[in-house]
Amino acid sequence: MSLNDSLAGTNKKAKAVSEKFFHTTYEYYRLKIFQQxxxxxxxxxxxxxxxxxxxxxxxxxxxxxxxxxxxxxGNYTHGFLIVGAFFVLISLITYMLRKHISNFIVRTLSEKFFN
Structure with a gap:
């Protein structure tokens, strides 16, 4: 009977350790997700x-x-047209560089998110 008692005691200890590990891991990941x-x-x-x-x-x-x-x-309309054309030009340049901008954003956010 002592072998059975010993195995039962070991099983109870293993169960307690695994439950503690599970709860500790669960709490850690909850805090990690909250931080992220x-x-x-x-x-x-x-x-x-x-x-x-x-x-x-x-x-x-x-x-x-x-x-x-x-x-x-001498004509305010021309001034607004020039400024509008400038913004359209900037928009076109930004559109052409959209892949580089997306890669930069992903790289920056992944550093902050995964570190």
Whole structure:
């Protein structure tokens, strides 16, 4: 009977250790997922906040430059057309470089997410 008792005791200890390991691993991954989510949401929130402020500032600068060019040319419409053409040109360049931009974003976010 002592062999059976010994095996039963060993089984109980193994079960207790494995349950503790499972719960510890579960808690670790819960915390890790929470950390990754908060980091990701923080990056997105900061990017949106900074991006919106930058967009607002660039809008006012573009309007001011359009009025400045229009005043120099004597026709405000021409100033706005020139500034609009500039933004279309920048958009086309950005469109042509979209794969490089996507790769840069994936590389940057993967470093933050997986480290």
């Amino acid at each position: 989510l908060t980091t990701s949401f923080g990056i997105v929130f900061k990017t949106l906040l900074i991006g919106s402020m930058l967009l607002l500032g660039l809008t006012f600068i573009a309007i001011a430059v359009a009025f400045l060019i229009g005043k120099a040319l």
